[in-house]
Amino acid sequence: MALSLSADEEDYDSESEQQREANRPKPKMGTSAAVKLPSNRSASGARRRRTRCRKCEACLRTECGECHFCKDMKKFGGPGRMKQSCIMRQCIAPVLPHTAVCVVCGEAGKEDTLEEEDKFNVMLMECSICNEIVHPNCLKVKEASGVVNDELPNCWECPKCNYAGKTGKVCKQKRGPGFKYASNLPGSLLKEQKAVKEEGEATSTSTAKRKPEGDEISRHRPEEREPLHRHPPVLTPSTLPRPRPEDKLRKKRKLFDDDEEEDFSVRKKGKADEPLFPKLLHQIKTEEEDQEEEVDEEETDSLFWRGLERRDRLEDTEDWAEDGDGKDTKTNFPRPPLKTPVLDSDQSHCSSPQAGPSSEGGSEPQEKGPRPKARRKRRLPNKELSKALNQEIQKTEDCLANENRQPLKVEPESENEEPKRGFRIGSDLGGERPHLRTKEMNGTPWELRHFYPSQITPLGFNRSSPGTRPLPPRSPPKCVQMERHVIRPPPISPPPDRLPLVDGKTHAVQREVWMKLFGHFTHKELCVCMRVCKTWNRWCCDKRLWTNIDLNRCKSITPLMLSGIIRRQPLSLDLSWTNISKKQLSWLINRLPGLRVLLLSGCSWVAVSALCTSSCPLLRTLDVQWVEGLKDAQMRDLLSPPTDNRPGQLDNRCKLRNILDLRLAGLDITDASLRLIIRHMPLLSRLDLSYCNHINDHSVNLLTAAGTTTRDSLTEINLSVCNRVTDQSLTFFKRCGSICHIDLRYCKQVTKMACEQFIAEMSVSVQFGLKEDKLLQKLS
DNA sequence: CCTAACGTATCG
DNA sequence: CGATACGTTAGG
Numbered sequence: 164m165a166l167s168l169s170a171d172e173e174d175y176d177s178e179s180e181q182q183r184e185a186n187r188p189k190p191k192m193g194t195s196a197a198v199k200l201p202s203n204r205s206a207s208g209a210r211r212r213r214t215r216c217r218k219c220e221a222c223l224r225t226e227c228g229e230c231h232f233c234k235d236m237k238k239f240g241g242p243g244r245m246k247q248s249c250i251m252r253q254c255i256a257p258v259l260p261h262t263a264v265c266v267v268c269g270e271a272g273k274e275d276t277l278e279e280e281d282k283f284n285v286m287l288m289e290c291s292i293c294n295e296i297v298h299p300n301c302l303k304v305k306e307a308s309g310v311v312n313d314e315l316p317n318c319w320e321c322p323k324c325n326y327a328g329k330t331g332k333v334c335k336q337k338r339g340p341g342f343k344y345a346s347n348l349p350g351s352l353l354k355e356q357k358a359v360k361e362e363g364e365a366t367s368t369s370t371a372k373r374k375p376e377g378d379e380i381s382r383h384r385p386e387e388r389e390p391l392h393r394h395p396p397v398l399t400p401s402t403l404p405r406p407r408p409e410d411k412l413r414k415k416r417k418l419f420d421d422d423e424e425e426d427f428s429v430r431k432k433g434k435a436d437e438p439l440f441p442k443l444l445h446q447i448k449t450e451e452e453d454q455e456e457e458v459d460e461e462e463t464d465s466l467f468w469r470g471l472e473r474r475d476r477l478e479d480t481e482d483w484a485e486d487g488d489g490k491d492t493k494t495n496f497p498r499p500p501l502k503t504p505v506l507d508s509d510q511s512h513c514s515s516p517q518a519g520p521s522s523e524g525g526s527e528p529q530e531k532g533p534r535p536k537a538r539r540k541r542r543l544p545n546k547e548l549s550k551a552l553n554q555e556i557q558k559t560e561d562c563l564a565n566e567n568r569q570p571l572k573v574e575p576e577s578e579n580e581e582p583k584r585g586f587r588i589g590s591d592l593g594g595e596r597p598h599l600r601t602k603e604m605n606g607t608p609w610e611l612r613h614f615y616p617s618q619i620t621p622l623g624f625n626r627s628s629p630g631t632r633p634l635p636p637r638s639p640p641k642c643v644q645m646e647r648h649v650i651r652p653p654p655i656s657p658p659p660d661r662l663p664l665v666d667g668k669t670h671a672v673q674r675e676v677w678m679k680l681f682g683h684f685t686h687k688e689l690c691v692c693m694r695v696c697k698t699w700n701r702w703c704c705d706k707r708l709w710t711n712i713d714l715n716r717c718k719s720i721t722p723l724m725l726s727g728i729i730r731r732q733p734l735s736l737d738l739s740w741t742n743i744s745k746k747q748l749s750w751l752i753n754r755l756p757g758l759r760v761l762l763l764s765g766c767s768w769v770a771v772s773a774l775c776t777s778s779c780p781l782l783r784t785l786d787v788q789w790v791e792g793l794k795d796a797q798m799r800d801l802l803s804p805p806t807d808n809r810p811g812q813l814d815n816r817c818k819l820r821n822i823l824d825l826r827l828a829g830l831d832i833t834d835a836s837l838r839l840i841i842r843h844m845p846l847l848s849r850l851d852l853s854y855c856n857h858i859n860d861h862s863v864n865l866l867t868a869a870g871t872t873t874r875d876s877l878t879e880i881n882l883s884v885c886n887r888v889t890d891q892s893l894t895f896f897k898r899c900g901s902i903c904h905i906d907l908r909y910c911k912q913v914t915k916m917a918c919e920q921f922i923a924e925m926s927v928s929v930q931f932g933l934k935e936d937k938l939l940q941k942l943s
Numbered sequence: 944c945c946t947a948a949c950g951t952a953t954c955g
Numbered sequence: 956c957g958a959t960a961c962g963t964t965a966g967g
Contacts, residue, residue: 212949214965232948235959244960246948257949260965746957776958 210294213257216316220255227251229756229780250754256316259296263287267301272317290321297321662698674702681708704731711735715762720747728755735760739786742766749773760784764826768792775800778818785819788828788851798836802843817843826851828881833857837865845872849879853906859887860895867895879904883937886910890917897925903941913937 215222226233230250235241248254264271265287274286284300291312299309302322310325312318661669662677681689681703693703709731714720720743728736728751736755738748739762748770752758758779763771764786771790787793787801802817822844827836828851837858840847850866850873852858863882866873878901882888889912896902907913918939922931934940 210950212964214949215947231958236947245958246961248948262965 211260211263211289211296214260215254216256216258217254221252222254224249224252227756231753234778258316259287259289263289263296265298265301266295267297270298272298286317288317288319288321290324291315291318292320292324295321659698659701662696677702678705678707681705684708686713706732709733711737711760713737714741716740718742720744725751732757734758735762735784737762738766739763740765743770745770745773749777752777752779755779757781760824762786762826763790764788764828766790768797772797772800774818780818780821782819783821784824784826785822786826788826788830790830794831795833795835798830798832799839802836802839819844821846823847824849827855828852829854831855831857834862834865837862841865841871841873845876847873847876848901850877851881852885853881853883855882855885856887858882858885860889860891863888863892863895867898869898874898875900877902879906881906882910883908884910886912888913890914893917893921897921905939907937907939908935910937 217223226236226239226249228234228239228249232245232247233239233241233249235243235245235247237243259272261271272285272287274282277285285298287296288299288309288311289296290309296317308325309322310320312320660674662672662674663669677699681692684692686709689703689708693700710733712728712731712733712735714724715737716739717724718741720738720741725747732755734757736751736758737760743751743763743766748763748766752761752773756779759781761779761782761784765788768790769792771787771793774785793801802819820843823846825840825844825847830836832855834857840850852862865871866877866880868874877899880896880902882892883906885907888907888910892907893905893913896905907918915933915936918933918937921939922933925931930942931939932942
């Protein structure tokens with residue numbers, strides 16, 4: 164044994180032992196050297212490129228046509244330089260190419276020839292450390308055991324490397340060959356996620372997550388909610404926002420965002436011992452029952468959301484409630500196993516109809532094979548994993564709006580999709596089902612509902628009272644934010660139609676009926692439902708139930724939330740007064756091609772600037788009220804076409820050209836911004852400029868001038884508390900063909916008389932009325 | 944031969 | 956450091 168081991172070492176590792184152990188750098192000698200041919204491979208280092216499994220949901224999708232990489236493709240009119248696959252199609256489980264052979268015996272994988280049990284030893288396994296591809300059976304090293312990486316088919320840390328103790332380091336360094344977390348995505352969090360891994364993979368995400376937020380918030384800002392209840396007029400526009408004291412706080416927040424040390428400390432607190440040895444954790448995890456695991460897998464999503472909601476209310480977040488995205492999270496701590504309250508039985512029934520990753524890398528017989536013993540690196544055997552992945556994906560399936568489909572072509576997937584027209588939203592704001600709205604209004608904590616009633620509270624300023632900008636909570640420590648996540652596209656296949664019961668029968672009530680019921684639940688309640696069983700879990704993930712996701716004032720935006728959002732593919736997303744970072748936002752936007760409504764009021768300009776580089780062509784409503792630091796210059800960045808105008812690169816149109824509803828309350832913008840808006844938003848129908856100190860009659864003149872599109876497109880304008888606006892503006896509004904709603908409340912220089920005169924003069928064509936003092940509304 | 948796209952070098 | 960470019964591989 165020892166003999167063979169050393170022989171192997173000699174054989175494989177001859178060239179540069181040290182070099183490899185120092186991060187095992189790929190020989191960097193130019194692009195062409197990246198991959199060597201099999202012949203060369205025996206002297207480790209070079210790696211075989213992996214290829215699509217062609218079976219996973221991602222592989223089965225069609226290109227979205229919307230994402231960064233699609234836009235680059237020739238077929239979508241791009242220059243084709245980037246040569247990357249569509250974001251939505253990034254394979255979940257890239258496989259070894261068919262041509263891969265065992266470095267020892269020179270033969271291909273033979274897993275097809277055997278029963279499950281014995282497959283492992285005859286299938287090809289690629290070592291994520293030395294990159295060798297071997298049949299475990301062909302290895303001479305029998306003593307040491309390999310460590311199977313369940314996240315990637317046919318991937319392990321081979322016994323040799325494992326024996327040589329390279330695991331830990333490499334583990335930190337690298338996920339494994341071919342494992343691509345959409346790493347090329349612009350604005351991807353992945354790199355940071357990787358970085359975090361490098362810093363200490365084993366860090367418990369759960370402990371790391373332990374309420375880093377909250378305490379400070381409440382400490383600093385006991386009056387946080389205050390503004391909501393304050394009436395705008397109380398705060399004279401002259402004293403308008405920009406509360407400077409908060410600048411400091413903001414900076415602090417930003418510091419937290421970027422400050423690594425903070426993370427470390429938190430992390431350390433969480434798990435002081437052995438932070439660098441993920442294996443330990445994996446082993447711990449391995450003890451758990453698969454069945455149970457699966458429940459967890461299914462639950463996590465809902466747990467996460469539940470955790471999220473709960474966290475908003477209570478500070479004593481329990482870790483397990485949110486850390487357990489088993490597929491995504493490599494590092495999990497054992498936690499109190501969650502018993503699904505009801506209907507446990509159906510776990511096994513709703514496995515994915517679609518195939519998972521093709522090869523069952525290191526499947527079942529973990530300790531079984533007599534030979535190279537392979538420990539599980541992850542909790543789930545690969546098969547389970549892929550199943551779980553698929554289920555996870557399917558969960559999202561319905562979340563992908565029909566509208567989200569790229570408009571350029573009709574997707575053939577529709578055969579898989581049941582008709583949802585009944586639920587389809589007609590317009591942006593119509594997205595929320597009324598009953599859901601009321602529900603939330605009544606039954607959920609204010610965090611969930613306070614955003615809604617803009618029509619209800621006076622002036623509709625409730626979300627943006629200028630007096631005190633509620634300080635968005637600071638971001639969670641990086642270790643939380645950067646938790647690793649596989650980018651998983653929303654699923655294609657539909658969830659099961661019937662609910663399997665314990666006795667093997669199915670429940671009498673069909674999914675669509677359940678769905679109707681679910682439709683009456685708040686998101687919070689849905690999260691509870693999602694914990695019932697897998698089937699409910701998937702049903703509850705139906706995008707129809709999540710058209711509008713509200714994270715307004717959510718204390719911290721975590722990676723789990725981000726992926727939860729992606730899976731649900733909401734049409735409307737409220738991130739107002741959150742501490743979302745630029746990176747997070749651009750990551751989100753890039754993955755929500757169908758997003759219609761984006762509310763970012765009270766976020767920092769830094770974050771909002773993510774919109775400058777991402778495109779969201781379908782965006783109809785953009786709320787950037789009270790965005791600190793958003794002035795004319797930033798507005799220009801936001802509205803101007805992409806600067807990269809290389810031929811065929813991108814369209815020159817404004818990224819926000821389809822905006823219908825723009826909310827700019829409380830911004831220090833001037834006519835310069837208005838000109839841009841007029842030029843670049845031809846469809847603009849509703850414009851909120853309340854509390855904009857620089858807006859005056861001339862601005863209104865611009866908006867309503869002959870030749871502008873806004874003149875005809877504007878239906879609603881809010882100029883309340885714009886003190887430079889005078890009666891003169893009303894005469895300008897007479898030119899507007901479609902105007903229905905003019906809000907001039909609390910404009911000191913607007914008189915009631917002028918309003919009445921406006922009504923009188925307009926009455927020839929349109930009947931207007933005074934709904935409130937200086938609030939003009941078309942009567943119909 | 945072609946297209947797709949992986950993985951890394953390199954740019955800004 | 957994120958974004959982009961591109962040589963080269965995989966598969967047909």
